[in-house]
Amino acid sequence: MKQSRLMSLVEAVANVIVGYGVAVVTQILIFPVFGLHTTLAQNLKMGAVFTVVSITRSYVLRRLFERLKKGQP
Template structure:
């Protein structure tokens, strides 16, 4: 059975939201290794940008694979 668009969107959102916290924590640890000093607010903003891109990517890929069966 083909997954509905709504269920695809819910799955993508859930995946990205759960990954967001890990991404921000990773940035907090990794950025200083590269000499990047970023505030918590900036880390959260950067995370939001990449989260939005990830959400669009996940949804598009899910729909593509659902169409292919």
């Protein structure tokens, strides 16, 4: 079954929203272990940057694999 471009984007966004929360919590817990001390606002901003990158990556990979599945160059 073929997934539409819109549904590819929806799936990628849903995946990254969950990932965003996990990433921010992980940063809060792990950064101090490495001597990095950031504010909540800084963690949220860094998480936002990584989120945009992750959405783009997920969407591009999904479209690439959809094209490969069709056998198109």
